[in-house]
Amino acid sequence: MKALGYRCSVCGDEYDLDQATYTCPTDGGNLDVVLDYSAISAKVAPHNITASNDFSIWRYAPLLPVEDPGFVGTPLRSVGWTPMFSPGRLSQRLGLENLWLKDDGRNPTASFKDRASAVVVARAKEIGAETVATASTGNAGAALAGMAAAAGQPAVILAPKSAPPAKVAQLLIFGALVILVDGTYDQAFDLTLEASEAFGWYCRNTGYNPFTVEGKKTAAYEICEQLTLSLGHPNRKADQWRSPDSVFVSVGDGNIITGLHKGFSDLAALGWIDRLPRLIGVQSEGSAAVYNAFRAGEKTIRPVRADTIADSISVDLPRDGLRALRAVRDTGGEYLAVTDDEILAAIVTLGREAAVFAEPAGAAAYAGLAKAAAADLVRPEEQVVVLVTGSGLKDVRAAMQAAGQAVVIEPTLEALHRELKRVGKV
Ligand SMILES: *Cc1c(COP(=O)(O)O)cnc(C)c1O
Ligand SMILES: [Zn+2]
Helix, strand or coil, rough: CCCCEEEEEECCCECCCCCCCCCCCCCCCCCEEECCCHHHHHCCHHHHHHCCCCCCCHHHHHHHHCCCCHHHHHHHHHCCCEECCCHHHHHHHEEEEEEEEHHHHHCCCCCCCCHHHHHHHHHHHCCCCCEEEEEEECCHHHHHHHHHHCCCCEEEEEEECCCCCHHHHHHHHHEEEEECCCCCHHHHHHHHHHHHHHHHHHHHCCCCCCCCHHHCCEEEEHHHHHHHHHHHHHHHHCCCCCCEEEEEEECCCCHHHHHHHHHHHHHHHHHHCCCCCCCEEEEEECCCHHHHHHHHHCCCCCCCCCCCCCCHHHHCCCCCCHHHHHHHHHCCEEEEECCHHHHHHHHHHHHHHHCEEEHHHHHHHHHHHHHHCCCCCCCCEEEEEEEEEEEHCCCCCHHHHHHHHCCCCCHHHHHHHHHHCCCCHH
């Protein structure tokens, strides 16, 4: 499905697809991709999608502004359609009757970022770009490197040298040209913009390339379709999907929450859902630029000096901050901030009570829900979705910090008995 064009999220000016590549030529604002909803409606309805045998983001191809990239059978085709389930013990613990976890750590490169990178690689193919490039705290790069490897496309990734080793290993294994910068993610971001311009690379940078949101929005589609598969159609219309009441998601640059907003808005515009869920953005207290602006009622984002264990949401100046504010204001949502200790505790709780292993940024959304539930910010009967955005295998050091070390004993029954006694198991 070809898009109608772009609309600037700041000035509202519209552009044809060939009039802009990244941001608004006038004010540098982020561009929203404008879809032709009546053309989509004329072609597909929810039941057509639900009948699809493609269990990936590509089942939503009629709602995506890129041509089908091919590469059938490769990891590029297995992005998305991640499990969403109701974790019984966790629901009880929080006193919530309708809690859902969606585990996006189960993507090919183990984070939500695969959704964006798959669509950007499809777009690169469509416009004949030779090399794709991105700045990344780790996951966006791993996703682009992985998707580019699937498509046989050269990739260049710039990441801060502090990125967790597992993420750097992924970049190297997928064969990208990996450059670690002795600086912050924000510095890597600016350098990638300059380098893309200088060397003619197609730049995937988050909150810069308009197509990342078009990939990330597929999570919203899945939430509504999967909720409907679990609970049945809403009463009013048989060929409509359900929308949850609220969705909790961690926020760094603000591109994921913007993608969710776009996805739910697409479905509402098509009449496939009745209303948008409240979007609840969760930031780390150590990297809370969007939260600060929301709380102060400001229209601009002031940079912070980010310092948090959740490296994937450690951002001085969120590159999609304004749209991230819009997503929450438009949906009657909320911004919350959580401490590193709350994030570490959330990693442990998700593992023990729901069998989901999350990296710190992936667990932050749950930490936010725990806080919201304790403060009665969610109703017990609400349909609540928590997005887990990345796998715990991405950052084993943080996991060990959360879980503690394992004991070492002599390999004898006697030593084992002593240890079991110490921990009260015999
Ligand atoms: C990138 C990322 C986020 C935050 O997404 P933004 O678009 O930067 O707000 C959250 N969790 C994980 C695991 C990520 O990789
Ligand atoms: Zn503009």
